[in-house]
Amino acid sequence: MQPIISIKNISKSYGPIKALNNVSFDVPEGSVFGVLGPNGSGKTTLLAIIMDVLQADGGSYRWFGGMAPDAARRQIGCLLETPNFYHYMSAYDNLAVSAALKQRGIDDRLRVLGIVGLTERKDSKFQSYSLGMKQRLAIGAALLDNPKVLVLDEPTNGLDPNGIAEIRELIRNLSKQGITIIIASHLLDEIEKVCTHVAILKRGNLLLTGPVNEVLISEDQIEVMGGDLHTLEPTLKAMPGVTRINKIDQVLQLTCSENVTTKQINEYCISKGIVLSHLCLRKKSLETKFMELTNK
Numbered sequence: 539m540q541p542i543i544s545i546k547n548i549s550k551s552y553g554p555i556k557a558l559n560n561v562s563f564d565v566p567e568g569s570v571f572g573v574l575g576p577n578g579s580g581k582t583t584l585l586a587i588i589m590d591v592l593q594a595d596g597g598s599y600r601w602f603g604g605m606a607p608d609a610a611r612r613q614i615g616c617l618l619e620t621p622n623f624y625h626y627m628s629a630y631d632n633l634a635v636s637a638a639l640k641q642r643g644i645d646d647r648l649r650v651l652g653i654v655g656l657t658e659r660k661d662s663k664f665q666s667y668s669l670g671m672k673q674r675l676a677i678g679a680a681l682l683d684n685p686k687v688l689v690l691d692e693p694t695n696g697l698d699p700n701g702i703a704e705i706r707e708l709i710r711n712l713s714k715q716g717i718t719i720i721i722a723s724h725l726l727d728e729i730e731k732v733c734t735h736v737a738i739l740k741r742g743n744l745l746l747t748g749p750v751n752e753v754l755i756s757e758d759q760i761e762v763m764g765g766d767l768h769t770l771e772p773t774l775k776a777m778p779g780v781t782r783i784n785k786i787d788q789v790l791q792l793t794c795s796e797n798v799t800t801k802q803i804n805e806y807c808i809s810k811g812i813v814l815s816h817l818c819l820r821k822k823s824l825e826t827k828f829m830e831l832t833n834k
């Protein structure tokens with residue numbers, strides 16, 4: 539299947555600061571694609587480039603297999619920064635302003651208000667909205683004319699847990715309707731909960747990209763001690779399913795394929811004549827893995 543956007547070797551510097559360094563990845567159609575990275579890693583710069591708000595120093599990108607930029611833009615709804623809605627106007631009237639500014643359909647307002655769950659409050663003044671409702675209205679404005687793709691920069695920033703949950707639910711529903719969604723976020727939790735694919739950036743470099751369930755798997759480790767380390771280490775190295783061994787003092791930390799259990803390790807060692815004095819499964823959180831990746 540043709541990617542929604544193909545990004546190739548994008549670089550961008552602000553004076554001496556290299557914001558993006560040769561970044562390349564494809565966004566599959568129908569995915570919820572997270573661009574994940576700590577503050578200052580280049581996420582906003584990348585979204586601004588693919589939305590044609592900012593020019594890259596090098597590299598290229600192609601929307602929809604190379605569709606002409608004007609036609610492509612009509613298929614993309616975008617929320618890079620909080621739009622300036624008028625405080626004294628209703629959501630319904632504010633959407634009319636957004637539609638005029640973006641040259642999008644004014645007749646589409648009731649549909650998008652329904653999608654973002656604001657139909658009943660459509661005539662309330664914007665200033666009476668909660669932060670979460672304001673953000674949903676902003677996403678509603680980006681959905682005018684039913685785009686194929688939605689690009690969101692940190693959509694849950696500043697929201698309380700309720701507001702965050704509402705936006706998450708909205709993203710899931712939009713995805714079910716077939717809209718491809720690209721989200722920049724510094725929150726691993728957000729990416730893990732809603733995204734199908736991810737690209738991890740650190741200081742402008744792409745660290746890794748792929749499906750979330752392949753790239754962001756948490757690796758459990760099993761700690762083992764017993765007998766003579768010089769015998770124990772090669773013995774365990776030879777055990778099927780043990781993929782990596784790390785030695786810390788007298789403890790061996792094993793990284794194993796999914797189906798290896800502590801019981802199997804114990805039985806294997808006993809069968810080789812080794813009695814273990816310590817055997818412990820340590821769950822490694824994704825948070826730890828993300829920190830390790832981005833701090834390396």
Ligand SMILES: Nc1ncnc2c1ncn2[C@@H]1O[C@H](COP(=O)(O)OP(=O)(O)OP(=O)(O)O)[C@@H](O)[C@H]1O
Binds near residue numbers: 556557
């Ligand atoms: N207009 C600018 N002038 C100078 N430096 C900039 C400018 N915009 C961004 N930068 C720098 O480029 C780097 C990438 O910034 P960018 O905003 O793209 O990262 P980000 O991952 O979106 O960060 P955040 O999560 O904090 O928004 C940072 O070092 C930032 O300070």
